Amino acid sequence: MSSRVRKAGLALLAATLTFAGTVYGVTRSASADVVAQQNASQLVADMGAGWNLGNTLEANNNGIPSETAWGNPVVTQALIDRVRASGFKTIRIPVSYLGHIGAGPNYTINAAWLNRIQEVVDYAHSRGLYVLINMHGDGYKTVTGSWLICDAADQATIKDKYQKVWRQVATRFQSYNDRLIFESMNENFDGQYGNPTQPCYSNINAYNQIFVDTVRRTGGNNASRWLLVPGWNTNIDHTVGSGFVLPTDHNRSSAIPANEQRIMISVHYYDPWDFAGQEDGTITQWGAGTTNPAKRSVWGQEDFLDGQMKKMYDTFVTRGYPVFVGEYGSIDKTTYDSASNRYRADYARAVVATAKKYGAATAYWDNGWNGQHGFGLFNRNSATVTQQGIINAIMSAVGGSQPTTPPTTPPTTPPPTTTPPTTPPPTSPGGTGACRVSSAVNAWNTGLTNSITITNTGTAAINGWALAFTLAAGQTIVSGWSASYAPTSGTVTATNASYNGTLPPGGSATIGYQASHNGNAAAPTAFRLNGTPCN
Known part of the structure; x- marks a missing residue:
């Protein structure tokens, strides 16, 4: 400890x-x-x-x-x-x-x-x-x-x-x-x-x-x-x-x-x-x-x-x-x-x-x-x-009934607020539309977590998405969830997971990450969903 x-x-x-x-x-x-x-x-x-x-x-x-x-x-x-x-x-x-x-x-x-x-x-x-x-x-x-x-x-x-x-x-x-x-x-x-x-x-x-x-x-x-x-x-x-x-x-x-x-x-x-x-x-x-x-x-x-x-x-x-x-x-x-x-x-x-x-x-x-x-x-x-x-x-x-070893292929559990589609959407970005992004940063000493909610405000479904954003100087992503993140500093692209790639009109997905920082815990900026700037 x-x-x-x-x-x-x-x-x-x-x-x-x-x-x-x-x-x-x-x-x-x-x-x-x-x-x-x-x-x-x-x-x-x-x-x-x-x-x-x-x-x-x-x-x-x-x-x-x-x-x-x-x-x-x-x-x-x-x-x-x-x-x-x-x-x-x-x-x-x-x-x-x-x-x-x-x-x-x-x-x-x-x-x-x-x-x-x-x-x-x-x-x-x-x-x-x-x-x-x-x-x-x-x-x-x-x-x-x-x-x-x-x-x-x-x-x-x-x-x-x-x-x-x-x-x-x-x-x-x-x-x-x-x-x-x-x-x-x-x-x-x-x-x-x-x-x-x-x-x-x-x-x-x-x-x-x-x-x-x-x-x-x-x-x-x-x-x-x-x-x-x-x-x-x-x-x-x-x-x-x-x-x-x-x-x-x-x-x-x-x-x-x-x-x-x-x-x-x-x-x-x-x-x-x-x-x-x-x-x-x-x-x-x-x-x-x-x-x-x-x-x-x-x-x-x-x-x-x-x-x-x-x-x-x-x-x-x-x-x-x-x-x-x-x-x-x-x-x-x-x-x-x-x-x-x-x-x-x-x-x-x-x-x-x-x-x-x-x-x-x-x-x-x-x-x-x-x-x-x-x-x-x-x-x-x-x-x-x-x-x-x-x-x-x-x-x-x-001492409960949990097995001491997991099943051969443990099930993947999606976030409780998201229901994965029967057929997973493509993982490569496809489709554009109006978008809205909210970000909630929680910082301490030299670290922070950030929760990002992406909402499709357009009239057509988005099947597969990539959200680009710019981290504040001195921040580096340590781990993330509900998306893959690359690179870990500078301008980052978060790509959808298998279960949250479809965003119907009005639909949203929440992703997040933990990052280190050197004193600047500001929220990211310049969000773009599949190339389209977000509000």
Whole structure:
């Protein structure tokens, strides 16, 4: 999770908090019990519903990790037991190392910190839960002391340090059974939202390869352990394409059948951001059950979610690589809309059910904060449930009747406001006529979404259309829906999808896109439909 969301609701706890005074130590020996080897579909089914112990072992004060640095209490066995009793079978534990790593050439991890990591892992692992640990904040440019930076100059030193840190972590846990999974890193990218850059992506691919090779070579159960790797910023579109390279796994145990994988793919899902994470009261509802369309985002609804998960299925699951949606969720906006938690539950249910449909496991992002803009499901001080409705939604989705794999050819779901014709219209533009276009831009920091409605105001049908428009300077389209877009900046042409190419007189179609910007979030201009200027 990006740092701005990780700290959602915790702004008042700022940097004045002091380093936790807890003395860490080893509490028990590593579990060495044997778990039968599982293929991809068995693993995903057994992982069930997952939960993140967020804002804790990845929290830090001025680059020194401390589990209480961002306002959460010290983790207890009682909390983990409550999470387990609520139905969760997997716990993801984000971890930062940062200032707890010593100087080169050995880069020794502070013993007390590594002991505490093991202790928290044991809270969950000893209860039969799946546990995932990663290298979380070491790759964020916004974090003091970060060093796993993909566009930094001295990559040789970074890669050496990365290899030696992971070797220590993997060695510490080499006897743990397959319910422990390692994740190479978290949301690593160059800090600029938009299309990936080279050689930054090449370095991310290299980190993943170093991670796999290093863990395997430590031996023990690490030779067959499931390993989790992300693409660019755990972004779905930039993981199914844009330069992601699967690491090779030549050093794994020979006992693993040659046609089985032991590598998982990590992505995160917070779309649409204006509902899931944007800290205002504009968009507070989501999904088909929305009662106030003005409070629902113009994009990112059920059909978009289905399409994104299908991309991961088509690219990875069909090849034996399970997918893990390691973070998803939405913030509390009941301050603005008393019904907001209902839609948060609908959103969680849909993400989990759709991921399951396409062969993926999930883990809800919980930052420990309850109240306005928080992601919390539990009160960590009292180890009690605070959002039973969202938990119920997650459990109903993961344990429902949805198939664990989709049909051979999953149906394409058009937007709910559009009925596809029996015979799809031609996809090449054909026909002209008077047209009207409306545009609704919703902007934040360095990004925006735009919904465009095209209306045929002429007297003849338009069968197949291409809408040209000019983006404001500095804007680049990152993703789009209900049309194809090319190029991604300057003068762009949006070409109809198969289901919305026919516009009868008075008919309309709504399309949209997400774009990055450098401060200019102005709406596009100079709309032309099949060459005809639009009002």
